[in-house]
Each structure stands twice: as structure tokens, then as C-alpha cells.
């Protein structure tokens with residue numbers, strides 16, 4: 001079965017890629033993604049200069065997902081720009097995740113990316129929940145408007161945004177209204193982890209991760225319903241934009257749900273962290289089997305066609 005599809009006019013062998021932050025911090029991880037069955041790939045969100053991130057333990061596997069407070073550890077934007085310059089874009093598209101600590105840092109980074117004439121597509125991360133003292137831009141609607149205006153005028157090409165999960169219809173309406181003011185925002189990636197969860201070890205009566213008194217972003221099975229809702233909410237509200245789905249994916253059925261909800265590409269985070277890059281081959285087989293059972297030849301036949309009652 002043919003799992004090929006298109007994203008912003010570029011061909012993808014499969015609608016699957018990593019979630020930023022997972023298996024994409026350093027070159028050997030990125031090379032493994034480039035060699036994997038993923039149809040696209042994205043770099044770890046980067047800052048202007050290299051960061052160690054938060055003290056460890058900062059990631060923990062949970063019964064139905066994960067909790068993390070990595071703290072934006074990354075090699076600095078020039079490291080990923082070097083990687084982008086040597087990437088084989090015929091093999092698969094590369095997305096470049098940017099998470100500047102200030103608006104100026106974001107503008108400096110996108111200017112450097114623009115000057116490098118790299119085919120990589122920029123995903124502005126507006127939803128990192130784990131940098132102490134930094135509120136998520138995605139939850140500050142005025143700051144969201146300002147950063148989109150500033151980047152739209154500084155960066156001449158289409159770009160995307162990585163949003164936090166929203167939980168209120170009024171917020172879907174308000175954020176979509178802001179996004180729709182910016183034609184250059186070509187895609188929206190929903191969702192980032194559900195911020196500032198807490199899990200407890202009852203034997204030691206202790207939290208599981210060291211940073212932020214144990215508070216961290218929640219991923220995995222726990223977030224699937226929230227991820228599907230955010231994908232579908234923005235798919236319905238932003239008809240001119242493409243949606244990248246992220247959250248709760250570990251099987252072909254989850255991929256199918258995200259595609260039905262309106263995603264064009266589906267990202268894998270927690271399950272990729274746990275299983276490794278071979279997960280993409282497994283998800284392709286499982287998705288192909290579901291399509292075969294339903295008599296679908298192409299993804300476009302059902303993509304975004306979720307029925308209501």
C-alpha cells in the first residue's frame with residue numbers, strides 16, 4: 001500500500017516523523033532518523049547558544065506515557081544549521097525547531113536560517129513548559145500575536161508553530177483567530193506535552209524527576225484525546241493551513257485517528273523515545289493494514305474526514 005503524501009507541496013514517503021526533542025539532539029540521532037522509515041524529521045528545539053538543560057533525572061517513563069523537564073538542552077542553533085546544510089532533502093524533508101529564550105534570539109536565529117538558504121522548514125516552538133521562569137508564549141495570546149508579527153516580517157518564507165494543548169473552546173477560537181492573521185504561518189503542530197504534570201513513587205514517597213520539584217510535561221497515551229481534539233479544532237478553524245499532529249501515538253490506529261482528525265503528518269514522541277527509530281517501520285505496517293481492511297488506497301481518501309454524529 002502506498003503511504004506517500006504531500007506536505008506544503010513536498011512529497012513524503014510516509015506521514016510520520018519524530019516529535020521535536022526526541023531522538024534529535026545530536027548528529028548520530030539525526031542520522032538515524034534520516035536513515036529510518038520516517039517520512040520527515042525535525043531537530044531538537046534550539047536556542048542561540050548551547051544549553052545543558054535541567055539537572056537529571058529529568059525524564060521518566062510512566063505506565064501510560066512519560067514526564068519530562070529536560071529544560072531545553074541543545075547544541076545551539078549553528079550546530080543544527082550545519083546539520084541542515086548537509087541533509088539530503090531528496091531523502092526526506094527536514095524541519096528546524098526554534099525555541100529562542102527571547103524574541104530577539106528567535107529573530108536572530110530565523111535570520112541566520114534565512115541567510116543559509118536551507119530548504120529546512122522552520123517550526124517555532126511556542127510551548128516549552130520546562131524553562132524555569134519562562135512562561136509559555138502559547139498561553140500568552142498578546143505575546144503570541146507579537147512574535148508571529150515579528151517573525152512574519154523578519155522571515156520571508158512560510159513557517160509553522162508548535163502549540164501547547166488548549167482545553168477551552170474559547171481558546172481554540174481565539175488562538176485560531178490570531179494564527180489566521182498570518183498567511184506565512186503555513187502549518188500548526190498540535191500538541192506539545194501537557195505542561196507541569198506530577199507523578200509520584202509511593203514506595204519512596206518521592207517525585208520522579210529532579211527539576212521543578214518534580215513538575216514536568218506529560219506525553220504518551222495520557223494525552224491522546226487532548227492531542228486529537230487540538231488537531232481537529234485547528235483543522236476546522238484554519239482551513240488555509242496544514243496541521244501536524246503530535247501526542248499519544250504508539251500504534252497505527254493512533255496514526256489513523258490523527259489523520260482522520262485532520263493531521264497531514266503525525267509526530268511520535270514518547271513511543272519513539274521508548275522504542276527507537278524502528279517504530280516508524282512498525283507504524284507504517286499497522287497503518288497500511290488498517291487502510292487495506294477499510295479499502296483505502298490513499299491517505300487523502302480519509303484525511304480530515306472525521307464524521308460527527
Ligand SMILES: O=C(O)c1[nH]c(=O)[nH]c(=O)c1I
Nearest residue numbers: 069070071072128130193217
Ligand atoms: O524540556 C524540554 O526541553 C521540552 N520538553 C517538552 O516536553 N516540550 C518542549 O517543547 C521542550 I523545549
